[in-house]
Amino acid sequence: MxxxxxxxxxxxxxxxxxxxxxxxxxxxxxxxxxTPETLHVIIHDVPKENWGRDGLLGIHRED
Amino acid sequence: MxxxxxxxxxxxxxxxxxxxxxxxxxxxxxxxxxTPETLHVIIHDVPKENWGRDGLLGIHRED
Amino acid sequence: MxxxxxxxxxxxxxxxxxxxxxxxxxxxxxxxxxTPETLHVIIHDVPKENWGRDGLLGIHRED
Amino acid sequence: MxxxxxxxxxxxxxxxxxxxxxxxxxxxxxxxxxTPETLHVIIHDVPKENWGRDGLLGIHRED
Amino acid sequence: MxxxxxxxxxxxxxxxxxxxxxxxxxxxxxxxxxTPETLHVIIHDVPKENWGRDGLLGIHRED
Amino acid sequence: MxxxxxxxxxxxxxxxxxxxxxxxxxxxxxxxxxTPETLHVIIHDVPKENWGRDGLLGIHRED
Structure with a gap:
């Protein structure tokens, strides 16, 4: 936990x-x-074409 | 948000x-x-062998 | 799905x-x-004290 | 569900x-x-370099 | 894990x-x-008004 | 993001x-x-009866 x-x-x-x-x-x-021994930190690497913000996919964004 | x-x-x-x-x-x-500027839409592309429904993985399903 | x-x-x-x-x-x-029959949309209602943005919890934000 | x-x-x-x-x-x-027909089981395969426990990434762990 | x-x-x-x-x-x-000691099972109890399937919230469904 | x-x-x-x-x-x-302005930190408060580790719900655990 x-x-x-x-x-x-x-x-x-x-x-x-x-x-x-x-x-x-x-x-x-x-x-x-x-408790560090049961603390998990899980990272999901998300491709830019799978992340939208303000209605626009990352591949179409400048930032 | x-x-x-x-x-x-x-x-x-x-x-x-x-x-x-x-x-x-x-x-x-x-x-x-x-607020669109801080609204994130995150897509997870899941392989068929990683998705089960009705007890059966996608690779074993017809649909 | x-x-x-x-x-x-x-x-x-x-x-x-x-x-x-x-x-x-x-x-x-x-x-x-x-396929709509097996498409789930799950909503998590998050209290303002459980949502941070720009390092600040919602209860401390104006927006 | x-x-x-x-x-x-x-x-x-x-x-x-x-x-x-x-x-x-x-x-x-x-x-x-x-209800099995609408029960989804989704598996996320996580690389060892994307999983930390006790402050250490999987690639640096023995277990 | x-x-x-x-x-x-x-x-x-x-x-x-x-x-x-x-x-x-x-x-x-x-x-x-x-490894059971570090295996977490987390349950989210979702109210019926927060779960849609086939375009309909649970509170509007018979099943 | x-x-x-x-x-x-x-x-x-x-x-x-x-x-x-x-x-x-x-x-x-x-x-x-x-980018802090679009970085969200979302906290889910989980009751002890909804969290199992090592096969045991939190309400049945000493830790």
Missing amino acids: PVVTVEMYEGRSDEQKQELVEDITDAMVEHVDA | PVVTVEMYEGRSDEQKQELVEDITDAMVEHVDA | PVVTVEMYEGRSDEQKQELVEDITDAMVEHVDA | PVVTVEMYEGRSDEQKQELVEDITDAMVEHVDA | PVVTVEMYEGRSDEQKQELVEDITDAMVEHVDA | PVVTVEMYEGRSDEQKQELVEDITDAMVEHVDA
Whole structure:
């Protein structure tokens, strides 16, 4: 307990993901007393053609 | 705010996804006053071998 | 198949939710050939104190 | 109704997934009166570099 | 590892949920070698007014 | 972009949730270049009777 799921554009490195998992785990332990051994952080790499914002897919966006 | 996640079989085209995102965004704006700029529509392309219905994986189904 | 999940602030009426479900279902049928009988639209009503954007919970935001 | 989502490491065979879907469907029917025809079991295959536990990505873990 | 999420109508008893969690855990251990100590089964109780199928909210359905 | 979902036991205070959202947002900005204005952190408060680990619901566990 608990479980954190991160949905974001694909393309980040393993290093970035490792640092992100560390910081999220630290925040969960510090602020909501999570038990690190059973705390899962799951990352979904989403292609730009599968993410719409403001009615527009990522492949059609500048940002 | 808000976030819509669509889980469906993989294989749809970018055009289909773009039209889907437009219509879902319009529906969210019209019916629940969503703010389009911060409305995310996330699509998960699921392979047929990862989707079961009525106890049977998609790869074993006719439909 | 498929499944759509909508995460949004709590407080919308049943009428708003019914109209939203109709339009999302229509969009899924029209654009990605979904089968309406097995298409689920699941709504999660999220309290403002459980939704952060730009680092701030909804209860601390004006919008 | 209802929908079950399984997040697990990638790498299981179609046979394993089929057996898993059968047992989960049976459990849902037996214990919570689910209707199998509209019961979806969706599997997300997650790469080891996208799954952190105890602050460490799967690619850095022994287990 | 791993994580199973069950979305279903609200109203099941704790006993039903306990039996369901046991069977799902057994299935995950038997078929995909899950480690029970870090296997989470999360249940979302969804009100009927928050679940649409075939374009109709649960509160408007007979089944 | 992106979206982070936190599933945890119900019972945390608004202050804990605000601090958690701040730290998660900071981690996402620092490590994966997230844009805070469109970064959502959604918290699901899960009752103990809806969370199983190691085959046992939270209401039957000591931890």
